[in-house]
Amino acid sequence: AIATPKILQLSGIGDGEHLRSHGIAVVADLPGVGENFQDHLEVPVQGETRDPISILGQDKGLKAAGHMLRYLLARQGLLTSNVVESGGFADTTGSGQPDIQFHVLPTLIGFADREAEPGHGISIGPCFLRPRSRGFVKLRSNKPDDSAHLVTNSFSDVEDLETLVRGVQLSIRILQAPALAGLVKRRVLPKPGIENDPKALRDYIRQTCKTVFHPAGTARMGRPDDRTAVVGADLKVHGIDGLRVCDASVMPTLVSGNTNAPVMMIAARAASFMTGKAISA
Structure with a gap:
């Protein structure tokens, strides 16, 4: 596209x-x-786990070699995983139709312009499903080697922002649910308290949202x-x-x-x- x-x-x-x-x-x-x-955009909601149970460091050194050996010999282990093994859809408006998709990863992730938070953890990424904002792709010049001029116009329709607000709020409730209390030590992102300040929460979403490459x-x-x-x-x-x-x-x-x-x-x-x-x- x-x-x-x-x-x-x-x-x-x-x-x-x-x-x-x-x-x-x-x-x-x-x-x-x-x-x-x-495009679909998502926002990170992350929690640090009590124990070192995430996939942090599993792609380095002897651990990585061990995973490769296990996969080659038995077709088992971490390399059989798509990593995003948990997800779901939610209706945050009561319309009867999901407007949020969750991507859940067993690690704390960063992005191109943001390093991952340190330590072991879990990442929940609420993503809006039906963006209303529209952007465009135009030429910078007539030279094929020049990159395209992409203007996404993300959040030009405020409803996209409000959908992610509801998605982040629901993700926080999931992260703080009793079922995860034995695993999650504390919330890492967004910083505790941001959800209580409407402006700060929306600023957080604007600053950390990322494409899911759709x-x-x-x-x-x-x-x-x-x-x-x-x-x-x-x-x-x-x-x-x-x-x-x-x-x-x-x-x-x-x-x-x-x-x-x-x-x-x-x-x-x-x-x-x-x-x-x-x-x-």
Whole structure:
């Protein structure tokens, strides 16, 4: 959903005015290319465990070698895990439809701009499922080596922020539940007391939220008479012969869950369209 609109625009497929501003000849004037960017964001809620039971340090030295040996010999142990072995969905509004997904990891995690908190622990990541904010992906220049200009516009719709507020509050209650009292020593993030200050809690969410790498929507599917649509139901780019898009960029609206399986389905449909054969599971 980031590379696809960049490639299309460099190829002359996109908003005509934007393409001409970079000296690119317009092949197909499709203003929807690069628009409608959506992504799932999550926020860390973390607790330190009483005992050293997390996977901290298991990827280093002799411990790592032992895990590899166990996997090679018996196909057992830590390397058989996807690490995110616990998760769930929650309805925080009472609508009857989940609006939060939890990703739970047996360790304290950081991110690209933030080191992990020290020690052993558990991380709960509440993630909103149906973002309302929309961003865009445009060109910086007509040079393929230049990165795309991505503006996510995260929280431009305040409801996205409020959904994460409810998700963090629920995650804190889960972390403090009696069932975890024997395992969790103290809450690490957000710092205790922040949840009692509405402004501080929202600031924490803005400062620590991160992508879960589900970008979508920047070459959305739609009818040929829809000027914001880029591809049709057969995944063909409007106005271009012999060109299809088969990735998450074609989703008009981001799915309310992980994107891996849906993208595999989209790719299977593309293969079926091109070969004329049904693609079985």
